[in-house]
Amino acid sequence: MMFSELGKKSLEEAVREGASYADIRIGKIFDENLTIKRGVPERVTLLQKSGFGVRAIAKGAWGFASSVDLTKNEIVETTRRAVKIALASSRLKKKDVALTPQTTQRDKYTTPLKRDPFKVPLDEKLDVLLQAERTVAGHSNLIKSSSAFFRAVREEKLFMNTDGSEIIQEITWCGGGLLGIAVRNSEVQRRSYPSPFRGSFSTKGYEFFQTLDLPGHAKEVGQEAVDLLDAEKCPSEETNLVIRGDQLALQIHESCGHPTELDRALGTEADYAGTSFLTPEKLGKLRYGSDKVNIVADATVPGGLGTFGYDDEGTKAKQAYLVKKGLFTGYQTSRETAHELELEESSGGMRADSPLALPLIRMTNINLLPGDWKAEEIVEDTKSGILMLTNTSWSIDDKRLNFQFGTEIAWKIRNGSKGKMLKNPTYTGITPEFWGSCNAISKDDWMMWGTPNCGKGVPGQVMYVGHGCGTARFRSVRVGLIK
């Protein structure tokens, strides 16, 4: 039976069982993961996941059921289970679920690729990783661990709902990175390229991985990891902080991406990740940052790791402002939460990490729009400060106000020049105060960073999201939190 016939069968069954709305996602995921560590292939794995998930509203409440067994009987049984679960939910509801209107879509979307990463011979990919990893390791005897990573993911999925939408998508992304760990006595320092968390990733083909040029950057990774062993410790002070994109991406993620998720703001993540300081009465009123700060959720930006054709409840990909000229102006929403705030449409942020999981409001690409500066000019314009690169630790409170980040490396800035290297850099702040102190944003080094490990929800899901940004400067930031 074709997937669309299975989907149709499920939706008919849901309605027959009493659902007022239902949708089904049927999909397959191919996930290739390669790791070369200390000269050997530590990991050469392929994960193939397939299945379906049915979401139903019955008696005004939600139910969801999923299974890996793609047969007609299982589709029918699982659909009945979803409706039964919805009926159980309806026993503890305060009001009926309502969805904001949506245009019915019958469409196809495929990630544009120049070279399909799954068609590139495995040995070609492994050769690149081996060469790069050996270069990191070969830099010095002090490099005690070195790794090179490649990952490619393809998601093929069909979405159908009782409103008549039928959307087929094939989303592909890939990328990779490098890690070098230098050890001397009990002193340990690490450097990653191009970003931590096994590298950077993009909804592009193998051509993206090639542009990363891991072998070409491997020597610098080894060199900086070793140099950090002799670097001065980051001082404890309040100073001008210049943050490069590979760290700023996570700052945006944690302090703007998560708090503008409307489910959090409405309290439905209170038990786990927490709520948000950006509560609905502040929409359009709260000054989130300086007037230089413009942040959008944009699922349409080419190459963004959160770029797609439609979200997992059939809303077409779009761009929505979250912060405009420093003012908090928008949320990332679903159809249900958009209706709660009487918004005209969903922002298109519903995503699930597999067909077996329930879609949640997830970041797509949360981008800090470019400013007027060149990255170099920001440093030249800074009399005294610190430049920080590449995240290594992160933590933020359950309303997304008090944050603390650590980066792999930093440099002192004195009189407009990059000075001494600093190790173990950390900084902390309160979200609106921090973004309110932003006084320079670059345009020339603006790029998309792809992070495949955003965790959210119960049961937990891991989503791939993108962040566009360059370099930015913040004044009077407290740095050096380690004793």
Next chain:
Amino acid sequence: MATKRLQNVSEKTVELALKEKADQAQAASFMWDSALTRFANSQIHQNVASKAGGVALKIVIDKRIGTLTVNTLEENRIKETIKQAVKIAKITPPNREFTGLPKPEKWAPIQGAFDKDTANCSPDYRADIVGEAIDTAHSKSPIVKAVAGSFSTEMLAFAVSNSLGVSAWAKISLASINTTVISELDGSEGFGYAEQSSRNVKDIRPAQIADRAAEKSISSVKPKKLSPGEYETVLSPLAVGTIFNYLGYIGFSATPFQDGQSFVKYHLKEQVFDRKVSVKDDARDEHSLIAVPVDGEGVPKKAVKLVDAGVVSERSICYDSLTGGREKGKRSTGHSFPPITSGFGQARPMPINVVAAPGDAAIEEMIKETGRGIFVTRFHYVNPVDPTKAILTGLTRDGTFLIEKGEIVGPIVNMRFTDSMLSALKRVPMIGKELEQGETATVPAIKLEKLRFTGVTQH
């Protein structure tokens, strides 16, 4: 019946792989049925159930290893999978560190690890439990504004076979409830939290959990700000569990130990923690909830003394077969992860059945013995800042209180700590006599002579 079917699938898979000229083969097949009812704003807002399953296959040809996981138990698709895994293995460079798949060892099932009622729990039963939690919390006080949480029931079964003769299986059930209660008075919010997990759904006591969370929440409204600094600190078992889970990840796992990133590596046989601190990882302990007798490679799970009267050593480290094979004289301690599909990446071998030795103090006594300090209900978003020095950062959450002259005097605004656990756990004047069972850690409350708080948030 699930385990018998899975054993057949795994054995058949290994047999088919050897026919495809694999030198060695390992198959770990699994079934994972889970259901979860989630509530917020005092109503159910998510209610899900999922049936997952599949086979994780490892093919070895002359030290060339290919692994492939597919979520089907259907023989024809498994046959295709084997062919693909063989292809991958043939073109993968040899892994010189690979010393062979695990050899068979004696193992025995863990009695009472699986409960049928938990595995078959209905959505109506879950709604009843959730309803009881919500009603109980609201009945505590009119200032209770909203109740959130989740109640889950699940079963996991897996069977591992390999071409060297390993044939082992596990089957467990787990029921967990957690409740967050939000109160509001004159525009000031207070949060409270409690949780319970058990192998048996009938043990779950929603009213007790909701009552505890509501009490904390009601007492937490109108918090005052306390300046950062070093404070005597009483950690509830929830907070202690978080600390030990992170120490397991950054310290007691063979991966950071071999990378030179584990604090254990630099303090072998040293008295790094207070003598009163003893912690083990033991799947067979009666408190352990992930009570699997064997790991994802079919290796019997061994009890590992993570901290022995405050001392860490080489014997504190948890290995799987790959990391065990890397070090002379070492072998797997049975800490490879169970074979459940995940796109998150390869899990490192680490303790997931942490059990700390209890002390002899009641929490009330710890508070009574505190001159000026902080009581922490739980931590939020903890992360390592410097794993080699066991420096962690994170925030307090859901019930943080000031203690003065032996009494809790009121709620305080949540605070951030940034401190080395080598320093924080060095002087532990008191340890609780009651152990609290969590999904991956069973621990008591403890009192720290000092914990370094570096910041304050706004709620």
